[in-house]
Amino acid sequence: xxQDRGRRPTLDTIALELGVSRAxxxxxxxxxxxxSAELRERIIATARRLGYPGPDPTARSLATRRSGSxxxxxxxxxxxxxxxxxxxxxxxxxxxxxxxxxxALLLLPGVDGAGPRAQSVMRAQTDVVVAxxxxxxxxxxxxxxxxxxxxxxxxxxxxxxxxxxxxxDETGAALAARHVVSLGHRRIGVLAFxxxxxxxxxxxxLDRIKTARFRVTxxxxxxxxKGLAEHGIPTDEVPLWEAPGSGxxxxxxxxxxxxxxxPRPTALLCMSDELAIGAVRAAHDLxxxxxxxxxxxGFDDTPAASWSSPPLTTVRQDLLLKGRTAGDLALRMxxxxxxxxxxxxxxxxxxxxxxxxxxxxx
Amino acid sequence: xxQDRGRRPTLDTIALELGVSRAxxxxxxxxxxxxSAELRERIIATARRLGYPGPDPTARSLATRRSGSxxxxxxxxxxxxxxxxxxxxxxxxxxxxxxxxxxALLLLPGVDGAGPRAQSVMRAQTDVVVAxxxxxxxxxxxxxxxxxxxxxxxxxxxxxxxxxxxxxDETGAALAARHVVSLGHRRIGVLAFxxxxxxxxxxxxLDRIKTARFRVTxxxxxxxxKGLAEHGIPTDEVPLWEAPGSGxxxxxxxxxxxxxxxPRPTALLCMSDELAIGAVRAAHDLxxxxxxxxxxxGFDDTPAASWSSPPLTTVRQDLLLKGRTAGDLALRMxxxxxxxxxxxxxxxxxxxxxxxxxxxxx
DNA sequence: CCAGGCTACTGAAGCGCTTCAGTAACCGCC
DNA sequence: GGCGGTTACTGAAGCGCTTCAGTAGCCTGG
Numbered sequence: 001x002x003q004d005r006g007r008r009p010t011l012d013t014i015a016l017e018l019g020v021s022r023a024x025x026x027x028x029x030x031x032x033x034x035x036s037a038e039l040r041e042r043i044i045a046t047a048r049r050l051g052y053p054g055p056d057p058t059a060r061s062l063a064t065r066r067s068g069s070x071x072x073x074x075x076x077x078x079x080x081x082x083x084x085x086x087x088x089x090x091x092x093x094x095x096x097x098x099x100x101x102x103x104a105l106l107l108l109p110g111v112d113g114a115g116p117r118a119q120s121v122m123r124a125q126t127d128v129v130v131a132x133x134x135x136x137x138x139x140x141x142x143x144x145x146x147x148x149x150x151x152x153x154x155x156x157x158x159x160x161x162x163x164x165x166x167x168x169d170e171t172g173a174a175l176a177a178r179h180v181v182s183l184g185h186r187r188i189g190v191l192a193f194x195x196x197x198x199x200x201x202x203x204x205x206l207d208r209i210k211t212a213r214f215r216v217t218x219x220x221x222x223x224x225x226k227g228l229a230e231h232g233i234p235t236d237e238v239p240l241w242e243a244p245g246s247g248x249x250x251x252x253x254x255x256x257x258x259x260x261x262x263p264r265p266t267a268l269l270c271m272s273d274e275l276a277i278g279a280v281r282a283a284h285d286l287x288x289x290x291x292x293x294x295x296x297x298g299f300d301d302t303p304a305a306s307w308s309s310p311p312l313t314t315v316r317q318d319l320l321l322k323g324r325t326a327g328d329l330a331l332r333m334x335x336x337x338x339x340x341x342x343x344x345x346x347x348x349x350x351x352x353x354x355x356x357x358x359x360x361x362x
Numbered sequence: 363x364x365q366d367r368g369r370r371p372t373l374d375t376i377a378l379e380l381g382v383s384r385a386x387x388x389x390x391x392x393x394x395x396x397x398s399a400e401l402r403e404r405i406i407a408t409a410r411r412l413g414y415p416g417p418d419p420t421a422r423s424l425a426t427r428r429s430g431s432x433x434x435x436x437x438x439x440x441x442x443x444x445x446x447x448x449x450x451x452x453x454x455x456x457x458x459x460x461x462x463x464x465x466a467l468l469l470l471p472g473v474d475g476a477g478p479r480a481q482s483v484m485r486a487q488t489d490v491v492v493a494x495x496x497x498x499x500x501x502x503x504x505x506x507x508x509x510x511x512x513x514x515x516x517x518x519x520x521x522x523x524x525x526x527x528x529x530x531d532e533t534g535a536a537l538a539a540r541h542v543v544s545l546g547h548r549r550i551g552v553l554a555f556x557x558x559x560x561x562x563x564x565x566x567x568l569d570r571i572k573t574a575r576f577r578v579t580x581x582x583x584x585x586x587x588k589g590l591a592e593h594g595i596p597t598d599e600v601p602l603w604e605a606p607g608s609g610x611x612x613x614x615x616x617x618x619x620x621x622x623x624x625p626r627p628t629a630l631l632c633m634s635d636e637l638a639i640g641a642v643r644a645a646h647d648l649x650x651x652x653x654x655x656x657x658x659x660g661f662d663d664t665p666a667a668s669w670s671s672p673p674l675t676t677v678r679q680d681l682l683l684k685g686r687t688a689g690d691l692a693l694r695m696x697x698x699x700x701x702x703x704x705x706x707x708x709x710x711x712x713x714x715x716x717x718x719x720x721x722x723x724x
Numbered sequence: 725c726c727a728g729g730c731t732a733c734t735g736a737a738g739c740g741c742t743t744c745a746g747t748a749a750c751c752g753c754c
Numbered sequence: 755g756g757c758g759g760t761t762a763c764t765g766a767a768g769c770g771c772t773t774c775a776g777t778a779g780c781c782t783g784g
Contacts, residue, residue: 008510010740021764026742035762053508057487058429059740061420062769068485069468078457078467082443082450092441095471104486105440105469106431109457123430124466125419125487146415148370248669307610372770383734388772397732421770424739 009052018046029055061125070098070330071106071126073116073140075133075197078109084246085302086272086319087132090154093323094130094330101331103127108140113197118143128330131156135197135213150333154326157215163329163339165322169219170226172315172347173269176297177227179313179349180267184357185295186233189258189265190224190240191251191275193217201244203257206236217271220299224269239265243275251278252285259286259294266294266358273298273305276312280354291356301350310353317347371414379408391417423487432460432692433468433488435478435502437495437559440471446608447664448634448681449494452516455685456492456692463693465489470502475559480505490692493518497559497575512695516688519577525691525701527684531581532588534677534709535631538659539589541675541711542629546719547657548595551620551627552586552602553613553637555579563606565619568598579633582661586631601627605637613640614647621648621656628656628720635660635667638674642716653718663712672715679709 007013015022020039027034028043035043047054061067072094074081081087095105106126108116115134121143129144133155141159144151151162158164180188195204195212212218225235239261241254251274258265259282270276276298280290288294290310298305301316325343333339369375377384382401389396390405397405409416423429434456436443443449457467468488470478477496483505491506495517503521506513513524520526542550557566557574574580587597601623603616613636620627621644632638638660642652650656652672660667663678687705695701 012740022741023743023765024763027763030742039762051508051510053505053510054484055742056740057485058420058423059769060742061487062424062771063740063742065769067420067487069487071466077454079451079454082454083447085445088444089441092439092444095440095469099471099473099482102482102485104433104482105471107457107467107469109461109467111461120461120464120466122416123419123464125423125429125431146413148413148415249665303611373772374770384771385735385773386733389733392772401732417772418770421739422772424741425770425772427739 009047009050011052011055013050014043014047014052017050018043026055058125066334067125067127068102069104069106069126070327070334071108071121071124071129073108073110073121073129073131073134073138073144075110075115075135075138076113077111078107080245080247081109084272085274085304086246086300086317089302089319090132090323090326093320094327095323097324097327098330101327101334103331103334110134110140113194113199114138115140122147128152128333130154130326130330131159133214133216136215137213150330150339152326152329152333152339154322155216158342161339163333164342165325165329165345166342167317167322167345168347169216170223172299172317172349173220173223174227175223175347175349176269176299176315177224178230179351180269180295180297180355181228181231181233183267183295183355185267186358187263187265187267188224188228188233188238189255189261189268190221190238191254191258191268191270191279192221192240192242193246193271194244195242199244201242201250201254204240204242208242209240220271243271246272246274248274248278248281251275252282253278255279255282256286259283259288264294267355268294268296270297271299273300273302273308273312273314276314276354277304277308280308280310280312291354293359295355295358297355305350306352308354313352313355314350315347316350318345321345371409371412373414373417375412376405376409376414379412380405388417420487428696429487429489430464431466431468431488432689432696433470433483433486433491435470435472435483435491435493435496435500435506437472437477437497437500438475439473440469442607443471446634447636447666448608448662451664451681452494452685452688455682456689457685459686459689460692463689463696465693465696472496472502475556475561476500477502484509490514490695492516492688492692493521495576495578498577499575512692512701514688514691514695514701516684517578520704523701525695526704527687527691527707528704529679529684529707530709531578532585534661534679534711535582535585536589537585537709537711538631538661538677539586540592541713542631542657542659542717543590543593543595545629545657545717547629548720549625549627549629550586550590550595550600551617551623551630552583552600553616553620553630553632553641554583554602554604555608555633556606557604561606563604563612563616566602566604570604571602582633605633608634608636610636610640610643613637614644615640617641617644618648621645621650626656629717630656630658632659633661635662635664635670635674635676637661638676638716639666639670642670642672642674653716655721657717657720659717667712668714670716675714675717676712677709678712680707683707
């Protein structure tokens with residue numbers, strides 16, 4: 001007879017009811033080979049009868065010292081995460097990898113582009129954390145360090161003791177730049193991501209570029225410049241517009257500004273496919289044809305890139321692989337493996353219909 | 363002197379070091395008003411010196427019996443979640459609401475459209491779960507019940523004892539149907555969501571429709587039919603194509619099938635804006651103009667609806683409010699509130715440029 | 725000068741589980 | 755018939771924290 005009336009059943013409830021030890025009941029759930037099939041049956045049956053749902057996850061976590069979840073720290077809120085296909089795709093791959101390791105994803109969204117609050121990280125029940133494209137000096141990274149949690153960084157500068165996966169952003173950007181230059185373009189505009197998490201957007205000058213706090217943005221600018229400089233294009237005259245996000249709407253606004261410069265750029269290098277799609281729209285709005293009047297290059301090669309019209313020339317990165325790799329790394333670190341050398345994924349240029357040689361100079 | 367060399371510091375480490383009780387150290391973190399500011403300072407300083415990162419979240423959860431996270435059960439993997447703007451937007455609102463209550467989001471993605479595995483739910487460290495548009499008989503729902511976790515269901519049939527928020531789907535669908543009918547359309551096609559989580563897609567007949575296991579799909583079909591039937595259109599002759607997902611690509615495929623019927627429908631009712639955008643594409647591919655040759659109605663009123671060309675006539679639902687409401691409900695249930703009556707959010711028809719009276723009959 | 729009320733802190737009882745070192749019983753074998 | 759080896763199960767020591775009922779000491783007012 002259960003004397004715990006009203007209280008929710010625990011391992012003890014079952015053990016008492018059956019007159020076996022608590023360890024045995026625990027084994028019934030976790031190590032079926034440690035007891036007779038017959039007893040196990042009885043335990044499970046009794047549990048069901050008494051409404052015991054199985055070992056409490058929190059208590060188990062405390063005892064085993066593993067929480068069973070992988071935390072992901074994002075730079076911004078979820079809406080930006082969800083609306084950025086590149087991030088979505090990679091997060092999905094990460095989630096499936098992690099899930100196949102029987103772990104759940106704990107999402108720690110950032111606030112105001114500065115990443116999650118330190119306190120959210122301090123309170124997160126997790127065994128390992130994956131940081132995605134945070135600013136260099138995010139307080140959340142410090143919190144992870146304080147908790148001595150294994151860390152996997154994605155698209156971020158090196159953090160001592162962490163595993164790392166990233167993409168050859170600089171190389172990719174250089175590919176994009178070389179592509180338009182070799183088509184004959186000389187007047188180029190750049191549609192960039194945020195340089196810092198200060199909510200600023202609009203045209204950005206050299207001084208601001210130099211203090212960029214997002215590695216991805218820095219590297220891609222460096223790549224663009226490298227590609228352009230190789231062909232003698234003075235990079236300090238290349239107009240750059242900083243977009244507070246990676247969505248199309250913003251892309252349209254930024255591209256419009258770029259396309260209204262005099263002389264008008266004949267090619268736009270965009271840091272994401274979404275920005276590029278927005279740029280194509282801006283061109284249309286201004287009565288310019290793509291690629292006849294202006295060439296547009298994206299970045300990422302998301303599904304939307306090939307779907308858009310015209311299909312986008314873009315720099316392809318393997319987003320699925322990036323997510324899977326990050327997931328694998330996280331799972332590995334959980335097993336106590338030491339973080340190996342950083343993994344850098346390659347990029348390729350995919351030439352489609354949004355780029356062409358410039359029209360004859362006016 | 364700390365005799366725990368090598369072990370990570372705990373509350374006791376600090377307490378011992380300072381010769382105070384463990385309770386006091388705990389209070390230093392959780393109830394600063396319970397000790398003198400001076401002692402608190404010393405405790406925090408010592409903690410920092412010894413590398414103690416603050417109370418362990420898992421142990422705290424066990425002691426307080428609250429985990430601090432809200433689990434969200436999704437029908438499918440994250441990629442579909444991320445690629446469905448309607449879901450993204452609502453999840454984001456949910457996340458911010460929950461985050462402002464200082465809780466993290468634990469994502470439990472589904473597998474094969476059947477929702478999360480029961481085991482994932484059993485092992486999830488969470489205080490409350492939100493279920494989003496799962497099939498009626500999802501095993502995960504049963505798992506939630508077994509664990510006696512508070513449950514908030516979104517866009518789902520009633521689950522006893524749970525809080526519920528949903529959208530007037532049937533009403534919305536009826537609005538859409540009435541809209542096209544009152545424009546004069548008589549030949550209508552329906553581009554629907556999945557009816558069951560069996561991976562099937564393509565044209566669906568009455569028998570299959572009757573056994574639909576997704577409430578949203580069921581309700582919207584019912585709404586469409588109601589709107590059509592009111593005007594004497596025989597609903598059993600309305601072709602319906604079942605889409606395995608809600609993306610544009612699928613929309614294009616389904617719409618093409620619908621537009622190749624004889625007689626060709628002059629209006630397409632689509633269960634999401636993405637499907638509708640795909641349908642517009644299919645029309646173009648077939649050399650049909652929207653809305654001149656075929657009218658298209660979406661559902662949700664996501665940003666893409668107004669952005670697309672032509673801007674989409676659609677049924678607007680307040681996705682942000684839906685997410686916020688679900689978050690609020692979850693937070694409330696955490697505080698032990700009883701689930702109130704279901705909350706149903708209204709819908710309105712937003713008429714834009716993708717619908718028009720049909721061309722004169724051929 | 726003492727009752728009453730604070731303030732600042734402590735002790736101990738949990739929270740529900742895992743795990744490890746046993747132990748008792750049994751089995752087969754030379 | 756004793757011995758090594760299994761099998762099936764138990765006891766107890768944690769895991770790291772919160773919280774509640776105290777208690778000691780001090781202050782205040784009548």
